[in-house]
Amino acid sequence: MLEEYDLHVHTTASDGTLTPCEVIDEAISAGLKGLAITDHDTVAGLTPAQQYVEQNDLPLVFIPGIELNTEAGDEEVHILGYFINPDNAALNQHLQDIRTARYNRTLQMVNRLQDAGMVISFDQVQTLAKGESMGRPHVARALIQNGYVSSIKEAFDKYIGRGRPGFVPRYKFVPAEAIELINNAGGIPVLAHPGLIKEREKIIEVIRLGIKGLEVYYPEHSLEQQRDLIKLAEHYNLLITGGSDYHGPGSEESRASIGASTISFDLLKQIELHLTSNGCTAR
Numbered sequence: 030m031l032e033e034y035d036l037h038v039h040t041t042a043s044d045g046t047l048t049p050c051e052v053i054d055e056a057i058s059a060g061l062k063g064l065a066i067t068d069h070d071t072v073a074g075l076t077p078a079q080q081y082v083e084q085n086d087l088p089l090v091f092i093p094g095i096e097l098n099t100e101a102g103d104e105e106v107h108i109l110g111y112f113i114n115p116d117n118a119a120l121n122q123h124l125q126d127i128r129t130a131r132y133n134r135t136l137q138m139v140n141r142l143q144d145a146g147m148v149i150s151f152d153q154v155q156t157l158a159k160g161e162s163m164g165r166p167h168v169a170r171a172l173i174q175n176g177y178v179s180s181i182k183e184a185f186d187k188y189i190g191r192g193r194p195g196f197v198p199r200y201k202f203v204p205a206e207a208i209e210l211i212n213n214a215g216g217i218p219v220l221a222h223p224g225l226i227k228e229r230e231k232i233i234e235v236i237r238l239g240i241k242g243l244e245v246y247y248p249e250h251s252l253e254q255q256r257d258l259i260k261l262a263e264h265y266n267l268l269i270t271g272g273s274d275y276h277g278p279g280s281e282e283s284r285a286s287i288g289a290s291t292i293s294f295d296l297l298k299q300i301e302l303h304l305t306s307n308g309c310t311a312r
């Protein structure tokens with residue numbers, strides 16, 4: 030039985046394949062004590078999940094979260110936000126704008142792929158995107174469906190990754206904006222999977238922007254990276270978090286299973302303490 034907390038999971042509200050309630054069930058079956066739902070650019074999964082846990086008195090600590098994909102130069106920088114207030118007006122307005130930009134970007138990507146002679150339609154991608162936050166993983170799934178590739182990774186490598194024929198740059202959204210948005214919504218901004226950032230200097234840059242924690246425990250981090258990140262967190266007095274980045278079965282990108290990376294109750298307490306010491310409340 031895991032005595033642990035997985036703080037990074039996606040649902041159908043963004044690019045996961047399980048609904049918020051199904052993800053909660055799966056977390057409980059896996060023996061997790063707690064779970065954070067961190068969908069890309071949407072809070073739509075949070076209230077249903079919270080209510081499902083409360084109304085059924087389920088044995089799981091539910092933590093509201095979000096993941097905002099930003100860019101610093103040509104490097105992907107993903108920022109997690111924990112204990113955000115899902116009803117925060119500024120947050121919701123901004124997320125709506127981002128999702129509209131996501132929609133338009135996806136449309137452009139489909140057009141580019143069609144111009145390259147490929148069979149794919151926007152309708153198909155829309156059907157694959159069950160929630161309100163549409164993105165490249167949904168385009169990738171359409172490419173799998175149509176037989177062009179056999180995995181999401183292959184779709185990124187051949188067609189929709191940076192510099193590939195179907196790639197369209199993301200709307201302009203930088204780490205500083207994501208951090209401010211999360212702070213203003215009463216949340217704690219944490220740098221997601223820092224081990225995937227190629228330039229170490231970029232990590233330091235984001236820390237200096239006011240990030241409060243590092244996602245140290247992550248399936249794709251080596252033990253050496255973990256050790257290095259722990260040192261960095263200690264040096265800059267940052268919280269330590271962790272999670273699996275689970276996207277559900279059949280997502281073709283389930284690089285991990287739920288609970289593949291977790292944190293202990295003690296580390297979760299540190300995060301919660303930070304919230305109280307800041308004078309912030311979750312809702």
Ligand code: AMP
Nearest residue numbers: 044098163164165166181182185199282
């Ligand atoms: P987007 O925000 O629409 O540009 O899509 C980026 C998302 O695609 C990331 O947050 C991941 O969930 C997913 N992703 C990016 N690269 C890969 C990859 N190589 N394999 C699988 N999923 C990926």
Ligand code: FE
Nearest residue numbers: 039044069166
């Ligand atoms: Fe994702």
Ligand code: FE
Nearest residue numbers: 096107221222
């Ligand atoms: Fe991410």
Ligand code: ZN
Nearest residue numbers: 037039096274
């Ligand atoms: Zn993620």
